[in-house]
Amino acid sequence: MSEAVTLTLGDDGILVATMNLPGRPMNVVGDELMLGIARAVERLADPAYQDATQRFVQASLEGWIYCRDNAQECADIITANGSKLGASHQLWMMNEVNKLIWPSPAGVGIIDPALWEQTVNVAMNTKNLEGATVISAVPTEDAYTNQYAEAANAALTAQGLNTTGDAFAPISVTLTEGGS
Numbered sequence: 001m002s003e004a005v006t007l008t009l010g011d012d013g014i015l016v017a018t019m020n021l022p023g024r025p026m027n028v029v030g031d032e033l034m035l036g037i038a039r040a041v042e043r044l045a046d047p048a049y050q051d052a053t054q055r056f057v058q059a060s061l062e063g064w065i066y067c068r069d070n071a072q073e074c075a076d077i078i079t080a081n082g083s084k085l086g087a088s089h090q091l092w093m094m095n096e097v098n099k100l101i102w103p104s105p106a107g108v109g110i111i112d113p114a115l116w117e118q119t120v121n122v123a124m125n126t127k128n129l130e131g132a133t134v135i136s137a138v139p140t141e142d143a144y145t146n147q148y149a150e151a152a153n154a155a156l157t158a159q160g161l162n163t164t165g166d167a168f169a170p171i172s173v174t175l176t177e178g179g180s
Helices: 047-069 071-080 087-101 113-125 147-158
Strands: 006-009 015-021 024-030
Touching (some): 047 087, 047 147
């Protein structure tokens, strides 16, 4: 199973994030998740869009690998670029995000089909306070793909990067008052 967050957009227009926390699968469904990243089936027919998608996914996953291995530097970059939160808080958050992603035995960003099915089931059968569900129909088969994440994992592995994070261990972070 993968511990990565993966976003997909089905023909029904619903963006789905699937995340597997160690020991606790978590599935989030909605139309405004994670920077509004969406995959449109029609646009993916365009080779130029496929190329841009591949480069985006690969760069994103490479960034998560870098931040896994350089949590302090990534937190410092965020803090230096105008974060309203203090440095210890940014480092704590980077460490917590890393714990959500790593290890990722199937490769970072790979969707586990069983968790996809669980996400669909929850989205179709869990009602909110108004009695509505997030989706009302099973997404089409092309609602998600591992194509880009698999290609990114292969390319990053060929560059000598560890895409599974099998040796990942969280760092120790001491939060200070006010996060500074």
